[in-house]
Amino acid sequence: MSDFDMMALPPQLAAKVAEAGLTTPTPIQAQAIPHAMNGRDVMGLAQTGTGKTAAFGIPLIARLMEEGGRPAPKTARGLVLAPTRELAAQIAKVLRDLTDLRVQIVVGGVSINPQIQRLTKGADIMVATPGRLLDLVERRAIRLDETGFLVLDEADQMLDLGFVHALRKIASMMGDNRQTMLFSATMPKQMAEIAQSYLREPIRVEVSPPGKAADKVEQSVHFIAKAEKSALLIELMDKHRENRALVFTRTKHGADKLARNLGRAGFAVAAIHGDKRQGQRERALEAFKSRDIRVLVATDVAARGLDIPDVLYVYNYELPNVPEAYVHRIGRTARAGKEGQAVALCAPDEMPYLKDIQKVMKISIPIASGRPWEEMPDPNAPQKSTRGRGRGRPGGRPGAKPGGAPGTSKPSNRRRRKPKPKA
Incomplete structure (x- = not known):
């Protein structure tokens, strides 16, 4: 029996987890999954490469399976937002390995028409980048009023890329009665404002200090x-x-x-x-x-x-x-x-x-x-004039008095001021 078996996952999901080779939960998974399965909003802080996708993917799939039903046309029951196409593709792959639910991915950089076509039947889980999702909303290819689950993955990078206004717009289209999970590797100051806006009494799960690299x-x-x-x-x-x-x-x-x-x-x-x-x-x-x-x-x-x-x-x-x-x-x-x-x-x-x-x-x-x-000196920087500063001058004598010895400084092109006559 694996540690995942102790989490009371739906049998079909438990089988998929085992097929994926997941036996022992990582620290972020062990702490986040039980709270998320109980319906709590979760703020997860963990360095990259620690299994955050499964930490939100497993409870998201479990709750959708427990709810049952099918998505209405042009709707998504759950939404996962990611900052880049590569991350969205990686998340979609992990989720598809864990479930037979309908997982759709919508990202920029490719034709929008096939994505519009696939969304006509709706999606159980939609993995999206913010910009492309708003394009689809404007074209009325998707609506979010029936989306009951929101995941913000790598939320700190979404802030770095300037998606904060897109996030607010997307969240406003969803109902207030939703479960939200926010996962991030770092905790910049603005993240606290985001969490306060989107999450309700969240459980904070932190398995490594923000800014800490992997131990190895x-x-x-x-x-x-x-x-x-x-x-x-x-x-x-x-x-x-x-x-x-x-x-x-x-x-x-x-x-x-x-x-x-x-x-x-x-x-x-x-x-x-x-x-x-x-x-x-x-x-x-x-x-x-x-x-x-x-x-x-x-x-x-x-x-x-x-x-x-x-x-x-x-x-x-x-x-x-x-x-x-x-x-x-x-x-x-x-x-x-x-x-x-x-x-x-x-x-x-x-x-x-x-x-x-x-x-x-x-x-x-x-x-x-x-x-x-x-x-050490910067070899790319232009040499600064050191006239009148013998100490530290390239080629100068250590401890030389201001002005240096004769011949150790370049002649100045400036005119010398004539001394003022004494009164």
């Missing part, structure tokens, strides 16, 4: 000039070409440029970001999962929703300017209790980002090479 992620940072990053990355990845590696950049252009450089270095590589068509993104992910390519270069669009086993290396080629994004990025490795390595490359202008990351995570990331940029 080995982190390190290299301090290196921006122009030298590509060469160092190639040197590091040359040591494990047989392993899969995720490489994160801040910009779409940067992802494409880096992928081209790695391709020229002989790596089987692809890039995914928001400008790629959905079909391109899906093909790149499938090739990465099947090991046809070993390196995937991505922007933060891929930091959530990627559940790919055995990703041993995550490289932060460019540090994110939002500290929580770093936590999500490195959460792509060391999943399900496995080990992984997260390597950051820090240029001089990224030092403030590194400080913020370490402050949020309450750690000091071990240094693999170089020295923190406050302790």
Whole structure:
């Protein structure tokens, strides 16, 4: 008998859970599922890769099965909102493995007409990104007044992506008598306002401090000039070409440029970001999962929703300017209790980002090479004039008096002021 058998799941669901290989609940599942099955609103805080999808999926399916009935045309009995297409696809896959209920996915980046057609019969569970869902509502392809269950997954990223107004609009279309579950890896200040608006007397379940990385992620940072990053990355990845590696950049252009450089270095590589068509993104992910390519270069669009086993290396080629994004990025490795390595490359202008990351995570990331940029000159910065400041001047004598010795400073082009005559 598994621990899931002690949760009094409907027999059909219990069988599906066993078929999926789920035997022992993760901490977030063990704490959240019983409260959610009792109809309570739940706020779940847990780092990525800890089984949050099943933590809300199992009780959602159980309650829908207990209610019985079928969805009316153009309605959804339960709604799961996710910030990205990749995460929505991952959630839909997990839910379909757990139930024979009708699970429909609606996301942007693909034709809307097939989605409209599929929704004519309604859905037991609809997994959606906020923008596409509002498009469907405006076209009267779906209505939410009969939706009794709402799940907000990775709610913090939805805030980061500016979906807060869309969330309020969607929630206002649903009835007040609904059960809401909110799951997130971090707890930014605005999240408390969201929780107060959407949840009623929620049970708060927290299995790890916000901003904490998975225990088995080995982190390190290299301090290196921006122009030298590509060469160092190639040197590091040359040591494990047989392993899969995720490489994160801040910009779409940067992802494409880096992928081209790695391709020229002989790596089987692809890039995914928001400008790629959905079909391109899906093909790149499938090739990465099947090991046809070993390196995937991505922007933060891929930091959530990627559940790919055995990703041993995550490289932060460019540090994110939002500290929580770093936590999500490195959460792509060391999943399900496995080990992984997260390597950051820090240029001089990224030092403030590194400080913020370490402050949020309450750690000091071990240094693999170089020295923190406050302790060494920035090779990319123009040399500042040090006239009149012998101390610390490149080439100057330690402890020299202001002005320095003759010949140690560049001649000034400024005109010297004539001394004022004495009164």
